[in-house]
Amino acid sequence: MATTTIKDIAKALGLSPATVSRALQDSHEIGEATKKKVKELATQLNYQPNPYASSLRKRKSNTIAVVLPEVADSFFSLAINGIEAVAKDKGYHVLIYLTHESLLREEAILSEFKSGRVDGLLISVSEETTSGTHIKKVIDEGMPVVFFDRECDDVPTTKIVTNDLESSYLATTHLIKQGCKKIVYLCISPSLSISKNRVNGFNKAIEENKLTHSGVVACDKHFDNNIELVKKILSGKNRPDGIIASVEKLTPVVYLACRDLRLSIPTDIKLVSFTNLQTSLILNPPLTTITQPAFKMGEKAATILFKHLDKKKAALQNETIVIASELFIRQSSAKK
């Protein structure tokens, strides 16, 4: 953008840029007549001070960044709304950056935060992020960071998570109580801490109840591949009688695979999904869900970050705050 610079004003008035800069900042080193002349021309030329230079001076940009994998998932869009609700009250801008599950993009985005672009960072890491070295680096450089949902074990800061292990255990024991004996757990992004916790909760319930023919199946990112995979699982010997879809985007996959095979949910297969979709209750049949406190998690992460920014404390506490998910029982897991 061809904006007016201090240099332009200096040239037009035959002054040095330093004099113009000081005049614009009302420095006592500059005479009133010069100040008046500079300010008038600045107004005429629509001069805008560079907020980044100014934020470097003040070490403050009044902006926080939210870095997350995607927005085409209701958990993240609701979490953003929770974050923005707090930021709005504080008069902060929120910059949203998407990693699209790529560690390389996450690193590139974080390297943009040097030099005062943002005052703080809320992050939910990509599925490729198995170590938080790049996050520790920005913390070491003075940036306060709070994790929400997907975190890195090796980064000592505040983390807002939900009880993934317990809620996955709860979902699995619910299906067992409803009569399921062969349960398949559909998994994506197995390297994430939240995925591991959910798998552990599932395995715990399966072991406690000594179920055989139950286990974890890895899906990929392609809708059509996943439909084929689920149809293959449901067409084989020892057909499962229960499915846990560990992420939202697997929900339509299971419904459509069952429809193609003319299998009835819940008569043939019972289903529980991890999802925040508002349409869960108008699906055919209505879906039993583990619903994460997405808005609250975003709100809490932002509240802690702003409390820190207000107090300008040295470092955020290395603590993990757990907000519980809820099991909503609906028709998709009803007894026959």
Place this chain on the structure above:
Amino acid sequence: MATTTIKDIAKALGLSPATVSRALQDSHEIGEATKKKVKELATQLNYQPNPYASSLRKRKSNTIAVVLPEVADSFFSLAINGIEAVAKDKGYHVLIYLTHESLLREEAILSEFKSGRVDGLLISVSEETTSGTHIKKVIDEGMPVVFFDRECDDVPTTKIVTNDLESSYLATTHLIKQGCKKIVYLCISPSLSISKNRVNGFNKAIEENKLTHSGVVACDKHFDNNIELVKKILSGKNRPDGIIASVEKLTPVVYLACRDLRLSIPTDIKLVSFTNLQTSLILNPPLTTITQPAFKMGEKAATILFKHLDKKKAALQNETIVIASELFIRQSSAKK
């Protein structure tokens, strides 16, 4: 963030900041020995050049901004994916800003773009934005702007839209062909150009077919209020036999109101919604939709913006590019 500045290096080496800056930029004005000394200390102190100062110099930030109302709507999250797919290929960062349908926030966000923070802007305006004065201002200051979906008539630049009038007309005539005689069109944000076009398409079909007891009803932003409103409409005399939900978030409202009143979709009421939700086909019953080309619209808007940035042309063409929406006919509008 307490980062190393040019001043810090200058002080440590007893040089002027200008000399350090030129040394770091490999200026021929600076001797090799000095350059070496400066660069070594810069590396030691982990000095990071200020990308904004540098972008002011180059007039380039390698960043574009996307300003839109919200992400909790599948149209916008898919449009973002279309934009990011293009930006990734071009090596650009994408900053996403949400206005939450507030003109004040939209103006505040745009005023942040001065001084080279971003090279270009893709925008879908808030429902409060009835005039594009603030957008014309950033264009006048040299920022290239492309609209997608929600645009301002009074801003002469490139706009990527869909055929809202035609697709609303198509949805209405579809319901009429299916036997509906009393159709209610549920509307939100009536001041938006896209809303007006959709209402006009509805009214055109109603007038052509000389239907009485049909009309537009304004909803608000509260889920529960809207359920009560729709229940009231469906409980009155001359109960409608068809509903058009003009935005995604009204879909669950209609399903739940019908469920509460024990009215059957499509036997009692036929329904068409404007939505990009992937769950449309697994709802009870599967939903007839007008589906906007969200990904393609984002992709096209970004492609045009980057073509402009590559060529550094003076201004974007004042043209409107229309990508058609599609009607997907499913069970919710089936004949009795």
